[in-house]
Amino acid sequence: MSLNFAPVTIDRKDEYYELWDATPRRSLDYTLANLWGWQEYFGLEWCFADNLCWIRQTLPKPVFWAPLGDWAKADWKDLLKSMAASGTLEFIRVPVELSGILKDAIGDKCECVEERGQWEYLYRQDDLASLAGNRFHKKRNHLNSYIKTYGEPDYKPLGVDTACDVLEVQDVWCHWHECDDSPSLRAENDAIRRVLTNWDQFRNLVGGSLYVDNRMIAFSVGESLDEQSLGVHFEKGLNGYKGVYQAMNYEFARNAGKGYVWINRAQDLDEEGLRQAKMTYMPADFLKKETVRISS
Secondary structure: OOOOOEEEOOOHHHHHHHHHHHHOOOOOHOOOOHHHHHHHHOOOOEEEEOOOEEEEEEOOOEEEOOOOHHHHHHOOHHHHHHHHHOOOEEEEEEHHHHHHHHHHHHHHHHHEEEEEHHHHEEEHHHHHHHOOOOOHHHHHHHHHHHHHHHOOOOEEOHHHHHHHHHHHHHHHHHHHHHHHHHHHHHHHHHHHHHHOOOOOHOOOOOEEEEEEEEEEEEEEEEOOOOOOEEEEEEEEOOOOOOOOHHHHHHHEEEEEEOOOEEEOOOOOOOHHHHHHHHOOOOOOEHHHHEEEEEOO
């Protein structure tokens, strides 16, 4: 099978969303906003073939991501045999639901390795929106400290008309965290700008923000993944506002998260500090992913 890849673009969004809707396990990684936001950093390309959207990362080296579409209808044995004819194939960020299907289809030719740093953290919406019980007493203390200092959170939804305020917060945040000296923070800053400046091009984006004295001090950008799950792409708060992250998380879960069962807060990328921070919110589950290697 010959696949003709081209850079991820917004103008093929209708084709993409049709296959996204057919995908049985929807990872935050694979949203169009995420692919577009990080397209330049990872050199992301795609190809629409065999009722699937194939995704390839070209930087720093070529490697496949999981394809999107109705996994149950694909003839994996024939597709992968053809693709692996010239050597071993490697897929990263593969949801375990798909890696299991591939293993069943081709048996010992499929090697699956746990990719813990790419597991997406799943929290119950009612946990984050209530912070009830002893498990969350430290989070409630931070939230109460915010309220005591700045009053009840002044929460406002995001949209096209608030993009300038979001980018101003991002600029200040980057100044304090010296983004210019960090390739990963520079890349994230570029991804935020690419998504925010094309907000109305994406079907399922939602967002929220906090204001103090009519100034935006925090924002959260998320996306509806399915009827039960809301994902969080980006979340930033300005230095000097104590409890700002706890307040932003809480208000976003209460407002944007209303009606959802799960809040998906992405992966930790094997960063120990980030892992510890995510674990303090008591995840109820994970969207687990593996690296899959397929031999000829």
